[in-house]
Amino acid sequence: MSDFEEIYEYSVMISKNLFEDIRFSRQINFDHIKIGSEKICDYLYLNANILIMLHSVEDKNPYLYSHPVKVAFISYAIGKWMNLGRDELSRLVCTGIVHDIGKAKVRDSILNKPEKLTEAEMNIMKNHPLMGYRILTGLNVLDTDILLGVLSHHERQNGTGYPRNQIGDQINKFGKILAIADIYDAMTSKTPYHDKVTPFKAIEEIYQLSFGLLDPQICQVFLKNMSNFYYGSVVRLNDERVGEIVYVNQEERTKPLIHCEDEYINLTQERNLEIVEMLN
Numbered sequence: 001m002s003d004f005e006e007i008y009e010y011s012v013m014i015s016k017n018l019f020e021d022i023r024f025s026r027q028i029n030f031d032h033i034k035i036g037s038e039k040i041c042d043y044l045y046l047n048a049n050i051l052i053m054l055h056s057v058e059d060k061n062p063y064l065y066s067h068p069v070k071v072a073f074i075s076y077a078i079g080k081w082m083n084l085g086r087d088e089l090s091r092l093v094c095t096g097i098v099h100d101i102g103k104a105k106v107r108d109s110i111l112n113k114p115e116k117l118t119e120a121e122m123n124i125m126k127n128h129p130l131m132g133y134r135i136l137t138g139l140n141v142l143d144t145d146i147l148l149g150v151l152s153h154h155e156r157q158n159g160t161g162y163p164r165n166q167i168g169d170q171i172n173k174f175g176k177i178l179a180i181a182d183i184y185d186a187m188t189s190k191t192p193y194h195d196k197v198t199p200f201k202a203i204e205e206i207y208q209l210s211f212g213l214l215d216p217q218i219c220q221v222f223l224k225n226m227s228n229f230y231y232g233s234v235v236r237l238n239d240e241r242v243g244e245i246v247y248v249n250q251e252e253r254t255k256p257l258i259h260c261e262d263e264y265i266n267l268t269q270e271r272n273l274e275i276v277e278m279l280n
């Protein structure tokens with residue numbers, strides 16, 4: 001097991017234990033989660049390629065437990081690109097790990113339902129940020145950013161999010177970062193609702209959502225740095241050709257230049273071609 005897989009599995013264990021402690025009403029020691037977040041931060045601080053490693057990790061854990069960890073790691077990357085300090089990054093990672101704990105109070109038949117949820121079931125699901133906020137408040141977690149980050153990770157800039165329909169800068173900064181990480185991971189992971197898509201599709205979606213739904217400045221930081229990440233990645237195209245990304249145009253980040261054997265394919269000019277898989 002690589003160092004990265006070790007810290008990843010350790011983080012998933014924290015996430016799973018927390019979920020089960022809440023579900024079975026066991027005693028929760030929040031200090032363990034804070035110490036775990038510090039340890040994760042210490043590791044991530046020294047590793048620039050978090051997102052590449054995250055993409056290639058062999059993950060057999062249930063989405064319910066792995067998703068918060070991936071959101072925590074992606075949020076860390078965004079926070080680092082935003083030049084947040086060490087203490088803030090550690091609290092951000094902690095918020096990622098706990099952001100969906102309200103789901104521990106949602107019954108399995110709703111959580112694992114593969115079909116579309118009914119309106120009543122959807123309302124129960126939509127209550128999870130508030131439920132998580134209340135659980136953490138009950139644990140005497142006094143850190144406002146952690147509490148508000150959990151409460152606001154489904155809020156949207158134009159007021160169409162939940163649970164409080166907050167607008168723009170009414171939304172807590174951690175909540176805004178988590179919202180981007182949450183969407184990116186949900187799209188690039190296999191969930192009970194859909195198969196995973198390539199990071200490029202997720203980047204395109206976040207670009208679209210930056211007009212009105214997600215914080216435009218944080219999206220810009222995310223998009224700029226994400227495209228740099230994929231230089232050198234090997235990808236498969238929808239015509240089965242395989243090649244390496246050699247240039248990413250900042251105006252069309254999801255359509256890079258690809259070196260395939262003895263030719264260069266410019267996806268900005270090949271409208272019928274797209275990346276369907278990342279191979280490393």
Ligand SMILES: [Fe+2]
Pocket residue numbers: 099100128153154
């Ligand atoms: Fe959530």
